[in-house]
Amino acid sequence: MDTPLSVLFSSAEDEKYVLDCMAYFMILMAACTFVCLLFKDASYGRYSSSKYGFLVNAKLAWFVQELPAFLLPVCLLIWASSAKSSLLANQLLIAMYMCHYTQRSLIYPFLIRGGKPTPFLPFFLAVVFCTYNGYMQIRYLSHYADYPADWVTNPCFIAALSWFVAGSALWLLGWLINLHSDHILRNLRGPGESGYKIPRGGMFEYVSAANYFGEITEWAGFAVAGQSVHSAAFAIFTAVVLSSRAFSHHKWYLAKFEDYPKTRKALIPFLV
Incomplete structure (x- = not known):
């Protein structure tokens, strides 16, 4: 049994196209987003503003916006049957994706403190992206990614x-970082405390946005392993959005804290 979305396509070749x-459209949108973010920080988190719509509770927003990236792929994998999804390389790549979004949608939102x-607009755009990317990544890996059956074991x-x-x-390195x-950031404040503090420990000793560095590394690794335009598009879009935010955070930290470590870089250890 195939997915209901398959009725939109007359053949597998059409859906693959x-x-x-x-994927190419996502790369184009990454370029457009890069230009936009040169002039304006993404309006969420510490830059949150009601200018971009009514405000959504942080926990609820994270849960709802990330859920399509988990739930849609699960539905695709359950409803769709394909020989590709039984191959080891395909399974491992699907597992990488699902491992991240299981944590991101079902665990991370409920660990947020405060x-x-x-704002509604960035929340809505995140829902759209997670739905779009979830379908593209898992549908490609489960039906069209062409890795030989013994690709990861044959010399x-x-x-x-x-x-x-x-x-x-x-x-794996990026996921762990x-x-x-995220664990360090959650535990910056003690019970009853508020306000911002300088994060310390782990990769934060080297960069201001260690969590973003980890996620960019994570999806870069996914793209290297997957060797497809689909995984590359995801890695590029992630790098554009998170690197912009990383540099904004770095400037914000330097302006807010006089004792902020001057040797700490914004995103890449020892470089930038």
Whole structure:
């Protein structure tokens, strides 16, 4: 049984073409977003403003906006049957994606302590992105990503295997950095405390936006392992949005705290 969305396409080739177009469109939107963010910070978190719509509770916003990135892929995997989704390489890449969004949608929102409300517009755009990207990534990996059955075990594919292993290791490193950095941020304030503090420990000793560095690394690794325009588009879009936010955070920290570590970089350790 296939997904209801498949009725929109007369053939698998048509749907594959649409998925490719979706990936290239995401790259185009990344370029447009890059230009926009040169002039304006994304309006959520510490930059939150009612200028972009009514405010949504932080926990509720995170849960609702991230949920499509988890729920839609789960539905696609349950409803759709394909030989591709039984192959080891495809399964591992799907597992990377699902591991991140299981934590991001079902665990992370309920660990948030406080948090400023999110304006409706960035909240809505996040819902759209998570739905769009969730369909594109999982539909491609479960039906169209063409990795030979023994791709990750056959020595004949040593070059592809090396890229897959390197990308997977990079994904794991980024995921762990992201989780640890979020843990540090959650525990900056003690019971009853408010206001901002300088984050310390882990990758925060080197960069102001350790959590963003981790997530960018994570999806860069996913793209290296996946070797597709779909995973690359996701990595590019993530890098554009989070790097802009990282530099904004860095400037904000330097302006707010006189004792902020001057050797700490914004996003990439020892470089920028």
